Amino acid sequence: MNKKILITGGAGFIGSALIRHIINNSKHSVINVDKLTYAGNLGSLTSVENNLRYIFEQVDICNSIEIFRVFNTYHPDLVIHLAAETHVDRSIDSPDKFIQTNIFGTYTLLETTRNYWLNLNKEKKNNFKFLHVSTDEVYGDLGPADAPFTEKTSYSPNSPYSATKASSDHLVRAWQRTFKLPTLITNCSNNYGPYQFPEKFIPFIILNALEGKGLPIYGNGKQVRDWLHVDDHVRALLCVAFNGKIGESYNIGGHNELQNIEVVKIICSILDKLVPSKFKGIIKYEQLITYVEDRPGHDVRYAINSSKMVEELNWEPSEIFITGIKSTIEWYLKNKTWCNQIKKGNYQGRRLGTIKL
């Protein structure tokens, strides 16, 4: 059955990939609810913006009146909640927006959803779902020999970002247990791919290297992350949204554990081949690497056990890092205009929806 899917944070990196995928590969409709913070860019959605199954509403998830209006205008069958403040460094400099959006915003969305869901007719009520998109960072970090996080690992967040995401996960779980709201949660590892905001690790390294700027590495660079291509994450989210069990959470990982310094060296070696350096004195991009003071509370290692996704939902990542990162670098090389416009904030226009779904 074709569904109306309300996606929050759809102008961000993962949300826009999800919307492009849904519009291009299904008959479902999408209502994209996004405040358009510095991280939200409608330029990532130009390929679908004129599709009659897509609509954009510039709304803050903390604004209960506006969120209520959106629900009652479009009558969604499914909510996929991605809107969040997401950059760990920013959460250390200024945690307040993280508390507001990630905790209060999720609470506002849950309460509005609950009121909406309670008033649905029986059939629509039985089929309704709310998927909350979270991170593996809620589990804290691992030592080199520790087993990867499972869905049963206790929460132990270390940064203001991960603490606010953990709080929002707890709210979602409580709304399911207390009010029987049909929710699901996903906890995913680090994503990479096209259209990622240039302040994030991988695009930052690619774009700095191309501009001949330094490639700063926190601490000794030995922090381990498990990298997942954003398109694999999108497929996983839809598997959980359509086939996951209400009240459950699902870990999503890429089986690509790599140290940060290894990631930077891989990017440099691919760039050496694709764009032989033209900068004075630079023969290999690796020469641009510099080590800077580690950030406070920096998690050492994340690793995800996603066997529940494989066994229960038959999902597996289809991309491996070495080919995924090459195509990602090629995308950034072809889309320098997008990067420049994003950096200047040129794509953040106000575009209110007019199509009634």
Ligand SMILES: NC(=O)c1ccc[n+]([C@@H]2O[C@H](COP(=O)([O-])OP(=O)(O)OC[C@H]3O[C@@H](n4cnc5c(N)ncnc54)[C@H](O)[C@@H]3O)[C@@H](O)[C@H]2O)c1
């Ligand atoms: N990027 C990753 O590696 C990763 C990994 C696991 C989980 N996640 C989770 O996935 C979700 C999306 O991550 P992303 O990397 O696409 O983030 P992003 O920063 O690229 O995008 C976030 C989006 O949310 C919007 N937004 C922020 N505050 C809002 C508010 N108050 N109201 C409405 N919209 C608001 C922004 O405008 C932006 O479009 C987040 O919840 C994040 O915690 C991300």
